[in-house]
Amino acid sequence: MYFCRTMKTCLAILLLLFALNTGAQDFKKHIVFLTSDSLHGRAPGTGDEVKAARYIHDQLQALKCMVRYQSFVFRDSSRVIPAGYGVRDTAVNVAAYMPFGHGNVIINDSTIIISAHYDHLGFGSNKSLDIGKKGIHPGADDNASGVALMLELAKWIYANKGWKYNFVFVAYSGHEAGLYGSDYFSKTDICKRLKKRAVINFDMEGRLDSAAKVLRVSGAGTDSVFYRVFHSLDGQPLHFNYDDENIPHSDLKPFIAENVPLLNLTTGTHDDYHRITDTEDKINYPGMQQIFLLMQQMLTAVGR
16 A cells, blocks of 8 residues: 555554554453462462462463473472472472364474463562562562463454464473473473474563653564564664573573574563562553553554
8 A cells, every 4th residue: 555655654644553453451461460469479389379370371371372390300399388288299280282284283383482471489589689678579569460361362363264383372480499390381392293383482571661651672683573663663663672691591492493583572671670569559560551552563464
């Protein structure tokens, strides 16, 4: 169309069209549940983790995904454990498979993996920055926000057909104790046998600065489509800080050796990081919406 004189203009128009059909309220629904007092900060190896995993499982199963729990052993001797509060040394991932374009077989088909860790610090650990304070660490930004973004993207992907690739959505546990969940998933037979088009991870998407609007992007140069979209959209309305140093510290770490396109997005740390004050009321939902629109455009460019 002649009025799309540049790629930047075309992408901006598409983002506007997406915005007309997307609501931010669903992000809040997920974050409110995951940060509720009844889940006590979603520490791995607890019944609270199981409740959070079941919620994520049910959300993805409603999208006709093939959903599986993956139990694995982890170690975290630094956990704060209240008296009478039972814990175990096994945690659980939630992995969901959404096939497109190749019937119902996803093994050996090209697949986009989208992930976010759902665990947090529970009542605290040596990673808590609230030294000497007692209380639930709700982890609204870290990483209920990333899970909410993943779930809403899964909903959008399911509603929009015509994808060239299958999708796998993974909610990792054991992240805070040492990236246990992503490491375990990467070694499972189902993951090793996938032909991966890209691995995309979300970790802390809820605190976009309303003035600067800077999103930290790791892996933009690992794929030509990533690179083109980010550089076409820079400043409309988000600004991107390209920093690949975060990849080895994220849940992308187990995939580095596979030499596949990797992408990690985050709005970065803040004063409430790993504190009992990382609460739902501080989430920037309009900011999450902007990241969601960006990812709609990115996935459209990569997967269609």
